Amino acid sequence: MADVILKKIYVKVWRQNNVRAKGRFETYEVENISQGSSFLEMLDILNDKLIREGKDPIAFDHDCREGICGTCSLYVNGRAHGPDRDITTCQLHMRKFNEGETITIEPWRAGAFPVIKDLMVDRTAFEKIQQAGGFVSVNTGGVPDGNAIPIGYEDAEEAMDAAACIGCGACVATCKNSSAMLFVAAKVSQLAKLPQGKVEGKRRAKAMVAKMDELGFGGCTNTGACELECPKGISISHIARLNREYLKAKFSD
Amino acid sequence: MSKGSFLNASVGRKFLMSITGLFLIMFLLVHMSINLLLIFDDSGDLFNIAAHFMATNPFIKIIEPVLALGFAIHILWSIIITIQNMRARPVKYLKSNQAVNSTWASRNMFILGAMLFVYIGIHLYNFWWKMKFAGDPLLEHITVMQAGVPVEMENAYALVATLFKESVIYDIVYIIGGVLLGLHVSHGFWSAFQTIGFNNHIWRKRLFVLAQVIGAIFAIGFSVIPLYFLIKF
Ligand code: SF4
Ligand code: FES
Numbered sequence: 001m002a003d004v005i006l007k008k009i010y011v012k013v014w015r016q017n018n019v020r021a022k023g024r025f026e027t028y029e030v031e032n033i034s035q036g037s038s039f040l041e042m043l044d045i046l047n048d049k050l051i052r053e054g055k056d057p058i059a060f061d062h063d064c065r066e067g068i069c070g071t072c073s074l075y076v077n078g079r080a081h082g083p084d085r086d087i088t089t090c091q092l093h094m095r096k097f098n099e100g101e102t103i104t105i106e107p108w109r110a111g112a113f114p115v116i117k118d119l120m121v122d123r124t125a126f127e128k129i130q131q132a133g134g135f136v137s138v139n140t141g142g143v144p145d146g147n148a149i150p151i152g153y154e155d156a157e158e159a160m161d162a163a164a165c166i167g168c169g170a171c172v173a174t175c176k177n178s179s180a181m182l183f184v185a186a187k188v189s190q191l192a193k194l195p196q197g198k199v200e201g202k203r204r205a206k207a208m209v210a211k212m213d214e215l216g217f218g219g220c221t222n223t224g225a226c227e228l229e230c231p232k233g234i235s236i237s238h239i240a241r242l243n244r245e246y247l248k249a250k251f252s253d
Numbered sequence: 254m255s256k257g258s259f260l261n262a263s264v265g266r267k268f269l270m271s272i273t274g275l276f277l278i279m280f281l282l283v284h285m286s287i288n289l290l291l292i293f294d295d296s297g298d299l300f301n302i303a304a305h306f307m308a309t310n311p312f313i314k315i316i317e318p319v320l321a322l323g324f325a326i327h328i329l330w331s332i333i334i335t336i337q338n339m340r341a342r343p344v345k346y347l348k349s350n351q352a353v354n355s356t357w358a359s360r361n362m363f364i365l366g367a368m369l370f371v372y373i374g375i376h377l378y379n380f381w382w383k384m385k386f387a388g389d390p391l392l393e394h395i396t397v398m399q400a401g402v403p404v405e406m407e408n409a410y411a412l413v414a415t416l417f418k419e420s421v422i423y424d425i426v427y428i429i430g431g432v433l434l435g436l437h438v439s440h441g442f443w444s445a446f447q448t449i450g451f452n453n454h455i456w457r458k459r460l461f462v463l464a465q466v467i468g469a470i471f472a473i474g475f476s477v478i479p480l481y482f483l484i485k486f
Contacts, residue, residue, distance in 0.1 A: 025347065078350030104348045111343050176351065176360055177338035179263075209264055218341030219263035219334055221362060222444040223355035236447070237454045244450030246264050 004035040010102040039092040059118040065090040070166030075106040080170035080229040088231045110178035133207035134187040140196040155193040162189035164232040171226035177218030182226040185238035202249035271445035273327040292481040297410025304409040358440040365437040372430040417482035424479040435472025
């Protein structure tokens with residue numbers, strides 16, 4: 001397939017010097033971008049140009065660039081991870097955009113995810129939620145013991161589906177309430193179905209929800225937007241499980 | 254269980270919203286069924302008998318304050334939750350394309366609820382207030398034959414039917430009210446089950462479809478009554 005070149009596009013991006021500074025939008029022209037290049041490569045090319053012009057390059061998060069680390073973010077044209085399904089921003093390609101288009105890029109916006117610089121946000125809040133209970137601290141034995149405990153196929157699948165969460169924060173970013181319920185649900189669900197995780201199930205659900213509330217995330221109103229924008233397709237059925245785990249724990253207190 | 258922390262927790266608050274919401278849906282189903290008698294008997298006897306039964310039945314007397322409490326909690330908690338949720342995003346997006354990932358009703362539950370609140374206010378003033386407290390010449394007692402026995406009762410039918418026959422504005426207000434309610438319930442019903450944890454990947458499709466059906470029943474059931482009077486009289 002012949003490579004299609006976008007002769008000129010406009011990129012309208014959020015610039016903010018630091019956590020405390022007031023941000024603003026700035027629009028840049030980018031020329032000659034192959035539709036085969038990735039979205040982040042386009043930003044690299046733009047940054048290269050900015051550096052040559054002696055300007056401050058745009059700060060954005062990225063690491064693996066293959067959709068597994070969850071570091072890249074970006075709210076592109078009004079959607080978390082841009083206009084495509086089940087992908088991270090590093091998996092987004094320029095073929096999703098047209099000649100002459102103005103692409104709006106914003107950071108994840110949530111009180112619990114403060115902007116560090118430009119498009120980079122601080123997602124330590126997720127780590128704090130994990131530290132509150134997203135682990136197994138009982139003795140589960142060694143590898144042979146793990147293999148000796150039979151786990152049903154359905155349970156194993158459910159747990160593995162939940163474990164696909166990469167902690168990117170797209171669920172929070174896209175949620176109209178900036179709720180972290182999908183993330184917390186995934187982290188609770190990946191352990192709730194397994195015998196090793198069940199032991200601390202009650203404490204885990206309560207502690208993680210309490211931490212999530214404390215950090216200023218909103219409440220879930222079940223719009224379902226998170227599941228459609230989640231790069232790993234984490235289902236909101238896990239949120240129902242989290243609610244179940246939480247209510248069970250609270251009512252048995 | 255420490256009640257304070259539960260009701261202040263996001264999931265606890267939503268639990269209350271769900272329970273009260275489901276309770277209100279049950280009430281509305283009964284309410285709508287009785288209302289529909291308005292269009293099946295133009296003499297008004299059927300509706301009057303049902304209204305009389307509701308007004309005098311001791312069980313309904315007990316339910317009434319519970320119902321008021323249900324409404325109060327549902328409304329107050331929705332305000333608390335909405336404020337908290339708005340605070341969670343201090344800087345808004347310039348561009349947000351939510352239409353691709355969620356239904357309009359699910360994103361606008363509070364606005365729908367607020368409009369329904371106004372509607373309920375009008376509705377209570379039109380009927381409930383007059384039947385219970387203020388009185389109205391239209392409500393003058395009549396005698397209806399009930400299972401062969403003449404029973405004296407308020408002419409509730411006259412009050413309702415006259416309003417709908419005489420005011421196109423009120424007809425339209427009530428039709429809109431019915432549609433708003435349908436939209437509210439089309440999200441609220443399945444959302445309530447999701448929040449109390451009764452959902453999984455099989456049930457969610459069923460509950461979602463059921464919510465759309467119940468929403469449609471409410472929208473049609475409530476708005477067909479003013480529509481009937483608007484067209485027929
Ligand atoms: S649930 Fe999905 S959107 Fe949310 S953090 Fe995990 S991978 Fe990202
Ligand atoms: S950079 Fe790792 S997921 Fe995008």
